[in-house]
Structures are given as structure tokens and as C-alpha cells.
Amino acid sequence: MLREYLQFVLEVIGSVLAGFSVAALIMSLMGFDPLKGLYLITLGGLSDPDYLLSRSSLIMMTGLAFSVPALASAFNIGGEGQMYVGGLVALAVSLYSPNPLLPLASGALAGGLVGLVIGALRAYREVNEVITAIMMNWTFYYLSIYLITTYLYNPLAPYRSVSVPEGSRLSTIDLSGVKLHVSFLVSIALALVAYFLVYHTKLGYEIRVSGLSRRSAVYAGINPRRTFTLSMALGGVFGGFSGALNVIGFTYYMDQLLTSMYGMGFDGIGVALMGRNNPIGIILSSIFFSMLLLGGQRMQVSMNVPKELTDALSGVIIISLAMPYAYRMLISYLRVRKVGRGAE
């Protein structure tokens, strides 16, 4: 057992070293100081911890949106669309709500509904969930833009929607000197709930069994179609919650091109893989992921590095951290699919 933990730690250290070396190499080839660059991209983000943690909370949720279904061997690439829907619904509900609770909950539910539909189509009608999810991502992207520019537009600033009323906003709280955004606390709590759900409840257990071996699930009297669908619905809840949190907690409106959200659903996949699909791991990886992102921005400013390069650098580091796990997951994913077909 100890050997295995050691192996895991070695794997992470190896990945970090590999990622950093490649990043350093790229920087020196491009004529930038690699040491300063590495310093900034990893630790630069720490200069504004409140912002760092706030950002982490959003991709922590999209990370869970990917990883809960992944445990049932469902591939939820629809976190992006679920997030848009969540944001949109939260915004609309907030206009009629006296507190932030209702909009957050309805955003999450709306995301969950989307996930449920994608999952059910796959489980009961053999429609590939990846394709449905990608189509839905675009559908909701344009639907959001349409609604923001028509029904929800702000007459004073036409490029964006109306704002969330003061009463429904989440903001920063002061914990004896330490400023923390409520969103971050809520997200950590939700990640812990996800952990409990996955590892300590019947549903979580059934989801994991179905993901590992469909035939064993059937033998145990678990309905794999049901668990597949529910895992996608749960993923959708987290995706939707991320969008709702974004609107209710940070931007307080949605802009015409969804710039404040765009891509965070996909970032969640990287976060989930880096965190080994484990909710606790995802708490850590989402913070690390945000550190790279913010560090990259610091680098752009103080070293005059183009954004494309800093993105590429964080990409290299993230991929090297996610790769070993992504590979194993792909293998078992393919195996389960095959077995699944055999059992039908």
C-alpha cells in the first residue's frame, strides 16, 4: 500500500518536473527568462488570493460536472452548456427573488435537467452523450446570446444583460481580517458533499460500480441505465451551479458574448483529470489551475509575454499533470463500453 502512495507521489512529482522543464525550454527558446517565468506563472497568482480562490470555485464546480459522470464512465463534455443554462436561469430567477439561494438552486437544477436529458438519451435511446452534449453546448451558447440581447438586455449598457438585484448577490465576507468570497466557501462545501455522495452513499457506490463493470452492476441488481442517467444529472447540477455562481457571485450580469464564462466548462475537464476525478483532488487542482491562469496574466504584464504563450505554458503543465490519469481512464472507459455492449 505504502509503495502505491509513493508511486502516486512520484508520478505527480515526475509530471510536474516534466511539465516545468518543457515550459522552461519553450520560454528560453522564445527568448524569455525561464526561471522568472516559472516563478511568475506558478506563484504570481498568489498576490491576489481572494480573486484566485473565487476563480477556483467556478472551475471546481465544472470539474465536478465532469468527474461525477466520469465515475459512471459517462463522458460529460456538456459542462459548458450546462453552465450557460445555469447562469441564465439564475439571472432570470434573481430578478424575482429576495435572496441568492433561490437563483443558485434553480440554476443548478436547470443544469441538472440538461444533464439528465443527455444522460437519458444515451442510456435509454443509445444516442451518444458526447455528440448530444456538444450540440447542446452550441444550442445554449446561442440561446443565451439571444436572450441576453432580447428579453434580458440592459437598456443602459446594451452589450450586457440586466443586473442581479443587490439582495440576490453573494459577496466577500471578512473572517477576522481574512477576506474570503462566500462563493469559495459554498464551493468547498459542495465539493465535500460530492465526496460524501460518491464514496459514502448508495447512489455513489452504484455509480462507481456501473462505471467499473457493467456486468457486475447488473449482477448486483443495479440498473446501469439509471445510474448513468443520474450521474449525468448530477454532473449537470454542478455545471449549472458554476454558471449560477458566476452570475450571482461575481459578474452580476451576463455579457453578450459570454466572455466571463466561455471555456470554463472545458477547463473543468482538465481540472477533473488533474484531480483524478476525486472531489478532494478537484479542490486542490482547481486552485492550482487558477494559479497557473492568474500567474500567466501576471507574466503577460510584467514580462511582456504574449497571451498565447502563457496559455500554451499552462497547457503544457496541465497536460503533463493530467496525462497519466487521463490515459488510464481512457483505457478503462473503452473497456467498460465494450463489456457494456457484450451484455446487451
Place this chain on the structure above:
Amino acid sequence: MEAVSFEEVRKVYPDGTYALKGVSFSVEQGEIHGLLGENGAGKTTLMRILYGEIKPTGGRIKVFGREARFSGPWDAIKAGIGMVYQKFSLVEGFTVMENIVLSSTRIGMDERAVRKRLDYLIEATGLKVPLDQEVSNLPVGMRQRVEILKALVREAKVLILDEPTSVLTPLEVRDLFKVLRRLRDDGLTIIFITHKLKEVREITDRVTVLRRGRVVGTHRTEEVSDVELARMMVGREVLFQLSRKKVSPGRPVLKVKDLWVEGDDGVWAVKGASLTVREGEIVGIAGVQGNGQKELVEAIVGIRKAQRGQVIIGGEELTGRATREVYDRGLAYIPDLRPVGLVMEMNLVENVVLTRIKEFSSGPVIEWGRAREEADKIVKSFNVLVDSLNTPVGRLSGGNQQKFMLGREISRNPSLVIASEPTHGLDVAATEYVRKKILELRDSGKAILLVSTDLDEVFQLSDRIAVMYEGKIIAEGPSESFSLERIGLLMGGVRA
């Protein structure tokens, strides 16, 4: 000449399991060399090392006198080693020909040469296979032949067979043995792993016994008795006879009435089967694999839909009910495939919960603490060899997996047990143990439905025997009323 010689081969798995502790013996060219040993003795580990799949921690292997340092199976294949796995590695949608061509051109053989060699081999060895059939349509025995041919086309000089007979029908076993003898007479070296002493006697020239990662001895087969072999394997005497108490059966627990079940291909697999199992009674279903036993059992358990007929358990009609409900009524089912009955990636504690989730949860929450205690109890009372309850079940040797699965189901205290091939892949000691447990269950008044392709097992355990052929139960009666010959004929569809 020595085809393969192992010199002080050692293996420590990454998790610290010391699987081989210095194994030395040699295999002569042109012999069939049996490899025998308890579950977990290290047979498969040793063969995986020879095939280049895993690396030894220490020691040397020589193949035809040359030291072998394989960095993967491809190196081993080039050195003339061929392996037939228990789980075949064939592409389902391809024809036999395509499979063979694929596997040999991948290591750089010319396609024309492959075809020519194949024709020659089929002629010379008698390994007849339908070359243009898709693999998915072939029965298991045929697939195994394809695997053997695959190895031979790649010019294997040493062929490894890991428990090749456990998936075969008695008839297929006979054919396989014929082929193996012929191949040996042509100079092929064969390493043959099995748990069945009968097979060791029948097919091997020499036999090596492993115990806990060490060689106990290598002998000419005709110079050792079964009792000696068993003692070498287990380190103690093994009873080949089980004592059976006389128990008079009580009330009926399972009643199946005129059950019709479709198979995966939509064709009737069970055609109107009826049977009754009573308290304190073992009913054994004998039959060649694929005659509807699997579908019958799955329909009783509720995994498969029955199109017609009734399943009554404990007086309550349960036809078409969900599997969970059937389990709740006191049925325990031991499936014939361990990867079905266990989730290999999960640890022992998690696997306890698989069929017993209701027992180990309160509301929606699983109580892992209690599940851990139960896992510990099962491990202790069923002698499961494992270091820690946190070990993924897939790491246990086959026999220990079987003991654990059996233990989980028996500890549920069921009133009806359905056991499919309960001693599949078990060594003699574990087989003895499992059979004893099943008899104990019967003595304590449980109803047991046993499905087995092993006739010895059916005879040893059953109070009543039902023979299944092409979806029908074509004969049923007390076991004394059958002779081995008669059952053999019935299994082949000859009514006697």
C-alpha cells in the same frame, strides 16, 4: 535439450507481494510439462515473465540455451514463445483468417508466407478451423484453436497454456488433448497449467509443483501418484472423498414451472424447463456449456427476462421481479465468472457491499465500518489469502477471489443458493473446501441449485440431478439413479 530453464527467478509485485521466491526448473524440448500449484502459488506470474509481459525482480531465464531478456511479449514471440490466455485476445468482428494474418504481419511476417504456413499447419496438426468465419460466431473451443494456430504461425517453439480446459466441454478437452499430443510429437514444447490432477495424468510427461512461490519438485508424471501430487501442492493430505450425511429434504424453496427464456441472439435458450429444489437438498444441473443453464439461472435471479412460465421462491411468485427483490427474498447467487461477481478494481470491503447493500447501509448512507468488519470475518473464516482489506480484489489469485465471493454470498445466510461452477479454477484444497461448505449449507437445511459442467462435482454433491440439453431438462432423478455413462450420453442429447 532444454527448451526453457528457469534459474532462481524471483518476482516482487509493485505492491510488495512476493510472488516468486527463487524458482528453478527446466522444461525439456518436445515434452508436455505440467505446472501445478495452489491458487496464488505463482504459476501465472511465472508464465507472464516467460512471455515478457512482466519483468522478473531477479534470476535468469534461458530459452534454448540463450539467456532471455524480454522487454515485451514481442521479444518473447521472436524467441519462439507462444501464449494462449484464458481470456482470448481475438478481434471479434474479424474472420479467423484476418485475425491470424493481423497478429503475424504485426510482427513483420509477410502475408503470403502467413497464408502458406497456415495451410501447412492445418494439414500437419489437424487443427481444423473455419478460416472464413467471423470469430464472434465461434464456440469457445474453436477460438482456443485459433489462438493456438496464431502462436504456431508465429513459429512458436514453446507454447504456454494457462488453464486451457476450464472453459471447454469434455468433448472439446478430448480434441484439444489429441492436438497437443500431435504437436508434441512434432517437437513442440508445451507448458500446461491446470488444477485437475486427472488432466495432469492424462496429458503431461513431467510435472512441476509450485507452492507459495517455490518449486516443491519436478517429477515424471508416471512416477507420482495423485495423492503425492496433492500433498506436494497443499502441504497436507487432501481428502478426495467427502462424507455425506443423510438429510431428508423439507419444503420446496424454489419452484420453476415451464420456463421459456430467450438467449442473447433472440433464439429460445430455455424451452419449458421445470424443476423444484427443497430445503436440505442439492439439485445439480449437468450439461455441456451453452445448453441454456446460464439463461435459466439468470431468469430465476431476475437478470434476464423470462418470456413464459413461473419462478416461485419460498411460496411467492417472483417471475420478472427486479434482481434486488429476489435477493431480498433470501436468494444468493454465485455466478460462474468472477469478473461478474466481483468488481476487480474495488477493494474487499467495497466488494462486500455489492450484493448486500441493504444490509450495510442506513438510509442512503453506506456504513463502511460494518462492511469492513464483515470483510474481515469473511477473510478469516474462508481462509482468503490477502495482506490487507484495502487490496483491490483483482490482485488476489483466482482461487482467493472465488473463496471471497463464495464467503460473501454464504455469509448472507440465504435460504436458497444458486452456485454456477463454484470450484472453477480452484486448486484441490480450495475445491475440497468449497464443496465441504456447500454440503454444510445443505446439512443446515438450505436449498441449493448447483450448475456445473464438471461431472465429478455434480455426482459428488447432488442429491438429485437434472440433465439439461438444448434448453430442456431431458432427465431428472435421484443421483443414485444415474451412472456416469448415462449422464455422458444424456449430455450429448442421447436419451437413455
